[in-house]
Amino acid sequence: MKNYEQIFILKPSLSADEITTKIASIKDVIINNGGAILGFKDIGMRRLAYQIDRQTRGYFGVFYFTIETNAILELERLFRVSEDVLKFMTITYESKIELKAFADMVDVANGKKIEEKRISGRLPREEDYDDERE
Amino acid sequence: MAEKRKFKKRYCKYCEAKIDYIDYKDMNLYKHSLSERYKIMPRRLTGNCKVHQDMVTDAIKRARHIALVPYIVDRKQVTQYSLD
Numbered sequence: 001m002k003n004y005e006q007i008f009i010l011k012p013s014l015s016a017d018e019i020t021t022k023i024a025s026i027k028d029v030i031i032n033n034g035g036a037i038l039g040f041k042d043i044g045m046r047r048l049a050y051q052i053d054r055q056t057r058g059y060f061g062v063f064y065f066t067i068e069t070n071a072i073l074e075l076e077r078l079f080r081v082s083e084d085v086l087k088f089m090t091i092t093y094e095s096k097i098e099l100k101a102f103a104d105m106v107d108v109a110n111g112k113k114i115e116e117k118r119i120s121g122r123l124p125r126e127e128d129y130d131d132e133r134e
Numbered sequence: 135m136a137e138k139r140k141f142k143k144r145y146c147k148y149c150e151a152k153i154d155y156i157d158y159k160d161m162n163l164y165k166h167s168l169s170e171r172y173k174i175m176p177r178r179l180t181g182n183c184k185v186h187q188d189m190v191t192d193a194i195k196r197a198r199h200i201a202l203v204p205y206i207v208d209r210k211q212v213t214q215y216s217l218d
Contacts, residue, residue, distance in 0.1 A: 007159075007200055009200065009201065043159070048201040049198070049201045049202060049203050049204040049205075050201055050204050050205065052201060058201070060200075062159070087199075087200060087201060089196065089199055089200050091196070097154050097155055098155065100154070100155070101154070101155035101157065105157065
């Protein structure tokens with residue numbers, strides 16, 4: 001059993017009910033293949049950075065779960081077949097640091113921890129850069 | 135005579151903030167490692183250390199795959215797209 005994170009983008013044309021049923025069906029697939037769901041994070045509707053299938057927006061959701069390695073093939077096959085899913089990505093968390101981050105993310109998804117604010121997002125400016133060239 | 139240094143010494147912001155993992159979903163973490171056209175900034179300009187630069191690279195590449203960050207920003211998109 002490995003720790004996985006599954007992110008997917010659903011079509012924006014789906015209604016709220018259709019989205020919840022779709023998410024539930026994904027959940028069923030994971031459970032039926034012998035997995036255990038640790039958490040679900042709802043990112044929601046947001047703008048895509050580039051067009052996918054002529055869509056500019058998409059509904060994002062993340063599942064955190066553990067499952068046997070072989071079952072991922074089946075899960076990804078179903079994602080590819082499904083027309084409601086614009087894009088998806090499966091990520092494994094294996095090393096020590098990754099596992100710690102994974103546990104943190106699961107806690108955040110379950111509402112046990114509040115996402116701490118880390119680096120202040122100051123975008124670098126031109127004048128920061130042109131030194132030591134001459 | 136040694137010329138006075140015009141700019142601050144660069145340091146790894148991630149080391150300072152003691153970050154041990156960069157999540158691709160958290161854009162604020164790697165925002166300042168992206169250029170205006172959403173290219174990954176080199177280490178010599180941001181001052182990131184090697185360990186954190188590798189994490190940033192991984193995170194940004196993942197974010198690009200899942201359409202959180204654009205692969206390219208050309209003249210058509212440069213005005214319309216802004217990181218939110």
